[in-house]
Amino acid sequence: MQLSYKMRRRLSLLVLLVGLPVYVVVAVNVVEMFDRPPILVELLIWVTLGVAWAFPLRAVFLGVGRADPEAEQKDD
DSSP: OOOOHHHHHHHHHHIIIIIHHHHHHHHHHHHHTSOOOOHHHHHHHHHHHHHHTTTTTHHHHTTTTSOOHHHHHHHO
C-alpha cells in the first residue's frame, strides 16, 4: 500500500514528536539495566541505538521535505 504525501507527513510528525522520545526513554532504561561497559563499547551501543530507529521508518520519511507532488499534478 502506497502512503499518500499528506499521510507520510502526518505519520513522520507523529513518529518524531511521540515515537522518538518514547524510544529514547526505553533505550536509556534498557541500557541502564546492565553494568556500565567500557567507554568504546558504550559508544558503539549508543550510536547503534541512535541510528537503528531510522531504518524501519525510512519509507515514511522519504520525500517529506520536498514539495507536495500531488499538488503539482492538480495544477496542470
